[in-house]
Amino acid sequence: MDFALLRSLVVLALVDSTSFGTLLIPIWLLLHPGPVRPGRILIFLGTVAAFYFGIGVAVALGADAFLPQITRVLDTRPAMWTQLVAGVALFFWSFRLERRQKRSPGGGGRLLRWRERALSADRGAGGLAALALAAAAAEVTTMLPYLGAIGLLTTAALPAGQVAMIMAGYCLVMIVPALLLLVARLTAGQWVTKPLTRISDWMANSNTLSWIVGIVGFLLARDAAVRLGLLGG
Numbered sequence: 001m002d003f004a005l006l007r008s009l010v011v012l013a014l015v016d017s018t019s020f021g022t023l024l025i026p027i028w029l030l031l032h033p034g035p036v037r038p039g040r041i042l043i044f045l046g047t048v049a050a051f052y053f054g055i056g057v058a059v060a061l062g063a064d065a066f067l068p069q070i071t072r073v074l075d076t077r078p079a080m081w082t083q084l085v086a087g088v089a090l091f092f093w094s095f096r097l098e099r100r101q102k103r104s105p106g107g108g109g110r111l112l113r114w115r116e117r118a119l120s121a122d123r124g125a126g127g128l129a130a131l132a133l134a135a136a137a138a139e140v141t142t143m144l145p146y147l148g149a150i151g152l153l154t155t156a157a158l159p160a161g162q163v164a165m166i167m168a169g170y171c172l173v174m175i176v177p178a179l180l181l182l183v184a185r186l187t188a189g190q191w192v193t194k195p196l197t198r199i200s201d202w203m204a205n206s207n208t209l210s211w212i213v214g215i216v217g218f219l220l221a222r223d224a225a226v227r228l229g230l231l232g233g
Helices: 003-016 020-030 038-064 067-074 077-103 105-119 125-142 144-155 160-205 208-227
Strands: none
Touching: 003 144, 003 160, 020 038, 020 105, 020 125, 020 160, 038 125, 038 144, 038 160, 077 208, 144 160
16 A cells, blocks of 8 residues: 555545534534533544545545546546636635635624534434534535545555545544544543634634635646646646
8 A cells, every 4th residue: 555645645634624524513512511522522523424434435436437437538638628727717716715704704604503503402413413414515525635535545546445444544534633622621621612712713714715725726727737738847
């Protein structure tokens, strides 16, 4: 197994670990008034990890059957021009995302509704699992590092067993920061409440998504431009 591939996947998983569903909602659950209930956090994180594991394995293994055809299509000039246009569009869209974030501090009404759902009292195991599935499904298509990881696994041509094992490890790394915060909250009690609140506020007001979209757009555009001969290799 390629060490460089594993290293890249770990980096992508750590980026994904800071997403809305893998970190921000768990922090909200940790900030819920009253004693910490670890089971609630574990149910939520376990559901999120299982969702991404299932989607990732299904897409990676399913795409393998069509990879040769996909590669041939992507190597055509129309496809490369389409990639170039898409990359430029993503790059400039990232600036619009940043401006929209600045106009809507705290994520606006949608983010407040998610916070209410996460912190609603007496939410049972079924409700937490449903919340986790809704959060994961809502952001799965925007988690570009996760989609990139699936692409790496697809092109690596690994056996199905290794794909499943690596994806399981990827999803575990995605929830490790939230698990560490859970341990800190259980051991340090109210001492970590203020830092958790600061992290929550920073994440709710950050423009991380715009940066990711801009970087991905630039890389897509540059790759297409090089393959089209518009830039030097």
